[in-house]
Amino acid sequence: MPRARRRAVFTVLFRAGTVLALLLVLSPAVWLLGGVVAKAVPHWQWNVLWTNLRGEDGGLLGPIVGTLVLMAGVLLIAGSVGVLAGIHLAELGRPGRHGGPGGTWLRMASDVLAGFPSIVLGYVGYVALVVGLHWEFSLLPALLVLSVMVVPYIAKATETALRQVPVSYREGAEALGMSMGHSMRKVVLKSAAPGIVTGLLIGLAIAGGETAPLLFTAGFSSTVWTGSLVHSQGFGYLTYLVYQFWSYPVKHANYLSYDAGLILVVMVLLLLVAARVIVARTQRHSEYRGR
Amino acid sequence: MATLEGAADQQSAAPGRHVELRRPPRLARMAGVLRAGETGAWKWGARVAVLLPFAALAFVVAVLAVKAYSAVEVNGTGFFTGAAWKIGSTYAATTRTDGVAHPVGSSYGAWPLIAGTLQTSAIAVIIALPISIGCAFALTERLPRWVSRPLGFAIELLAGVPSVVLGLWGVLTFGPALSKTLYPFIADHLPNVPVLSFFKGTVGHGEGLLTGSLVLTLMIVPIITATTADLFRQVPSLSKEGGEALGMTDFEVANRITLRWVRSGIIGATVLGLGRALGETMALVLTVGAIFQLAPNVYSPMSTIAAAIATQLDSSLTDGTGFAVASIAELALVLAVISVFVNLVARWIVHHTSRLGGPVGRGT
Numbered sequence: 238m239p240r241a242r243r244r245a246v247f248t249v250l251f252r253a254g255t256v257l258a259l260l261l262v263l264s265p266a267v268w269l270l271g272g273v274v275a276k277a278v279p280h281w282q283w284n285v286l287w288t289n290l291r292g293e294d295g296g297l298l299g300p301i302v303g304t305l306v307l308m309a310g311v312l313l314i315a316g317s318v319g320v321l322a323g324i325h326l327a328e329l330g331r332p333g334r335h336g337g338p339g340g341t342w343l344r345m346a347s348d349v350l351a352g353f354p355s356i357v358l359g360y361v362g363y364v365a366l367v368v369g370l371h372w373e374f375s376l377l378p379a380l381l382v383l384s385v386m387v388v389p390y391i392a393k394a395t396e397t398a399l400r401q402v403p404v405s406y407r408e409g410a411e412a413l414g415m416s417m418g419h420s421m422r423k424v425v426l427k428s429a430a431p432g433i434v435t436g437l438l439i440g441l442a443i444a445g446g447e448t449a450p451l452l453f454t455a456g457f458s459s460t461v462w463t464g465s466l467v468h469s470q471g472f473g474y475l476t477y478l479v480y481q482f483w484s485y486p487v488k489h490a491n492y493l494s495y496d497a498g499l500i501l502v503v504m505v506l507l508l509l510v511a512a513r514v515i516v517a518r519t520q521r522h523s524e525y526r527g528r
Numbered sequence: 529m530a531t532l533e534g535a536a537d538q539q540s541a542a543p544g545r546h547v548e549l550r551r552p553p554r555l556a557r558m559a560g561v562l563r564a565g566e567t568g569a570w571k572w573g574a575r576v577a578v579l580l581p582f583a584a585l586a587f588v589v590a591v592l593a594v595k596a597y598s599a600v601e602v603n604g605t606g607f608f609t610g611a612a613w614k615i616g617s618t619y620a621a622t623t624r625t626d627g628v629a630h631p632v633g634s635s636y637g638a639w640p641l642i643a644g645t646l647q648t649s650a651i652a653v654i655i656a657l658p659i660s661i662g663c664a665f666a667l668t669e670r671l672p673r674w675v676s677r678p679l680g681f682a683i684e685l686l687a688g689v690p691s692v693v694l695g696l697w698g699v700l701t702f703g704p705a706l707s708k709t710l711y712p713f714i715a716d717h718l719p720n721v722p723v724l725s726f727f728k729g730t731v732g733h734g735e736g737l738l739t740g741s742l743v744l745t746l747m748i749v750p751i752i753t754a755t756t757a758d759l760f761r762q763v764p765s766l767s768k769e770g771g772e773a774l775g776m777t778d779f780e781v782a783n784r785i786t787l788r789w790v791r792s793g794i795i796g797a798t799v800l801g802l803g804r805a806l807g808e809t810m811a812l813v814l815t816v817g818a819i820f821q822l823a824p825n826v827y828s829p830m831s832t833i834a835a836a837i838a839t840q841l842d843s844s845l846t847d848g849t850g851f852a853v854a855s856i857a858e859l860a861l862v863l864a865v866i867s868v869f870v871n872l873v874a875r876w877i878v879h880h881t882s883r884l885g886g887p888v889g890r891g892t
Binding site: 272363416447448 | 563564565566567568569570571573574575576577578579580581582584585587588591592595658659660661662663665666667669670679681682683684685686688689690691692693694695696697699700701702746749750753777778779780782783800803804806807809810813814834837838841853856857860863864867868870871872875
């Protein structure tokens with residue numbers, strides 16, 4: 238084949254390839270969304286949102302409350318630890334050897350933890366907390382394991398957000414005589430807030446959609462959470478129903494499983510849209526628009 | 529009028545009066561003390577928080593090591609070569625090997641699980657990599673902004689779908705549909721040569737290695753695409769424009785400039801996706817059939833390490849000697865070692881290749 242011809246062919250193949258790749262991702266994505274909706278909507282009844290679960294009957298009130306409680310707890314524990322860890326990684330660690338960011342070992346531990354198989358964390362939670370400390374299947378071991386999973390993500394988001402705060406802001410605060418801690422609270426964290434909030438929302442989405450580590454730490458219970466942290470003999474959450482109820486020989490149980498799936502997808506969708514809106518809004522007002 | 533007069537009065541009186549520096553009121557003093565302490569509070573809080581992931585990691589490894597110790601001792605190398613995973617008779621008397629009690633007839637061979645983990649992850653990464661690079665090119669280079677932004681967000685959403693929901697869709701809709709359409713087509717038309725013969729044979733009902741791998745692909749494509757697209761945006765437009773000015777086609781610019789520039793980053797992103805694939809549990813529990821066997825062909829049910837841990841813990845609790853739980857710990861340890869190793873290799877690759885510098889004037 239002549240050279241010019243070959244170049245033309247490669248160009249066409251390349252262009253077609255990019256479009257094909259996009260279609261290969263987007264069509265299953267649309268199929269997935271449509272599939273989840275198509276399974277749940279024909280039998281959808283609004284009262285599943287506020288009816289108690291009784292065995293394989295009733296609604297999803299208990300698990301919905303459970304998932305929300307898990308998310309709130311993770312926001313509290315992983316949120317505070319993650320943000321503080323991010324502050325250390327971005328601001329406080331000694332600079333690295335080549336003038337780059339320091340804290341190499343700490344960041345590595347965080348990265349390794351982010352890539353750690355969640356089922357292994359769940360197993361350790363089971364062995365050490367549920368059995369070892371006699372906490373039984375309950376909220377606290379589940380929260381701790383989920384938080385360990387989510388902290389690296391929040392720390393990373395916080396670190397990235399803090400690094401984007403212009404140096405002039407810090408210098409301005411210092412020139413006004415603010416102490417480091419005061420300027421951290423009043424100036425630096427405030428301008429990094431959108432990035433941090435985005436990280437928190439993504440952490441929430443992960444916490445709400447996780448199943449594997451909860452199987453061994455939270456167990457399951459169909460009742461609404463009573464407020465106990467340990468010794469509660471099971472704690473209900475939505476993803477468990479998706480995992481278990483779809484294969485039950487009872488139609489209503491299957492429907493509950495599909496409904497739980499739909500609720501989870503809508504929840505994650507809302508969280509990610511919220512994160513995106515925050516980013517878009519702050520970019521509009523930012524002086525660093527071009528980046 | 530009165531206030532104005534008063535002001536004028538004060539002004540006129542000011543030069544002659546001795547002005548004493550007043551102490552700040554009590555509240556302001558307290559605030560000052562708090563602010564002085566605030567820096568320390570932030571620093572100490574951050575210092576403690578940043579050590580927690582480290583401590584958690586050490587704790588996890590320690591618990592696994594302690595729990596798995598007896599299993600490692602008894603199972604030996606048979607753990608990596610054996611193919612049978614049997615708890616043994618939990619009703620009969622227990623026996624002892626090397627001083628460790630376990631039920632009669634227990635046998636733990638994890639080779640099918642280890643191989644299954646590597647198979648699913650490898651297939652997923654091999655399919656995901658070209659698709660992700662194509663998507664990243666489409667999003668950053670080829671499509672106008674008003675199209676690529678919503679599409680990019682759609683792909684981001686795909687990454688957020690809970691894995692158990694993906695698994696449910698995989699087992700109810702995706703797998704059965706493919707086993708009636710795509711799988712028979714592949715099985716019938718591929719030539720019977722060494723590697724591809726793995727894709728021939730009976731196609732089953734859609735629960736198996738290939739379905740699981742494809743669902744995994746769907747999970748890791750968003751991760752690799754997002755990272756790769758970010759990398760592409762960092763390639764200086766001067767270099768790309770230079771290539772175009774020399775008469776390169778857009779394929780040549782993509783291949784010789786953009787891809788070369790971010791090669792190490794793409795390797796890093798891929799290994800990141802690989803790490804995710806190795807540890808994924810729920811999507812695979814639901815879609816691979818969760819049967820402990822080495823898949824005879826790509827459509828047959830099998831299991832992975834993560835899926836096995838999830839499905840076996842319940843029945844392992846029936847083993848009164850605790851040896852089954854210890855063997856699960858060994859399984860978890862193997863998975864942890866594989867995924868940490870992969871993670872560290874990714875960091876090493878990115879660290880070392882990024883020092884070499886880009887092909888065309890890095891730093892422009």
